[in-house]
Amino acid sequence: MARGGRCAIAGRWLGVIMALASLFTVVPVRAHHPRPSDGTLVGLAIPAIGHGEMQVVARHRSDILDLAARQARTDATLRRLMGFVSLQHFACWWGLVPGSLTDEASPFNECAHADMAGIRALLAHLSTMPGAQSAASALEARIAADIAADPAFAALCSNSSETFDSGVVIGPEWRLLPLHAPTVLTGLFLLALAAGGAWLLSRCLPPANRPASSGTR
Incomplete structure (x- = not known):
């Protein structure tokens, strides 16, 4: 698969993972x-x-x-x-x-x-x-x-x-979260996936523009 295709897939997956991970903070108890x-x-x-x-x-x-x-x-x-x-x-x-x-x-x-x-x-x-x-x-x-x-x-x-x-x-009921290992592990897994996706996506981005070296002083 071409690099551009891999980067597009990585970007989509990162968006999905970040959306899921964000639910830990945006869904209230009621x-x-x-x-x-x-x-x-x-x-x-x-x-x-x-x-x-x-x-x-x-x-x-x-x-x-x-x-x-x-x-x-x-x-x-x-x-x-x-x-x-x-x-x-x-x-x-x-x-x-x-x-x-x-x-x-x-x-x-x-x-x-x-x-x-x-x-x-x-x-x-x-x-x-x-x-x-x-x-x-x-x-x-x-x-x-x-x-x-x-x-x-x-x-x-x-x-x-x-x-x-x-x-x-x-x-x-987020007050129960610290006492429920499967939910804690699910959240950590999503965060780990998000971090991995962000790293992979960063590898797809072009390097920052640098001033060309003149070769002489």
Whole structure:
């Protein structure tokens, strides 16, 4: 591959890595609207989801989103839930941090609960919509069967009783970061990749212009 092509690829990868690394500082614990202290909903109520159930719902996430995207006729509830799960998935780093779904101690576990609870609420709403009822009901039955087949999927955690609000996007709980080694290692890995990408990109840049030597004094 030509040097210019390698440099362009290095530049693109560095941009992606830096964007991911920057999320450690730009995603707050509670993004967008703060939750009212009196419990008033900002958006739609989203029921809680069990710790083990999240893993099953996550398996069918793409199927549920595809079904929602195929709806020719939408309503305000569908659009609001679609917007919530999109923002929530971003706030959770797209589920890429190890332990987000499975580790209660992860800074990303609460936001993963919100993400999966939103997906399940979206499926529940699809099951009431003309044109989606049959497919949505089939997905709900498949999820229920998977949960019933393995007692581990009935596990609960401290976040399993939390209900959510489609108007409140939940970010990572950074106070838990120093105590969660996988998240710390993920952050260090991203920073190391960013440093390596910056070094590689610097090798692609032309040297600084220097005054030509006259050869005589």
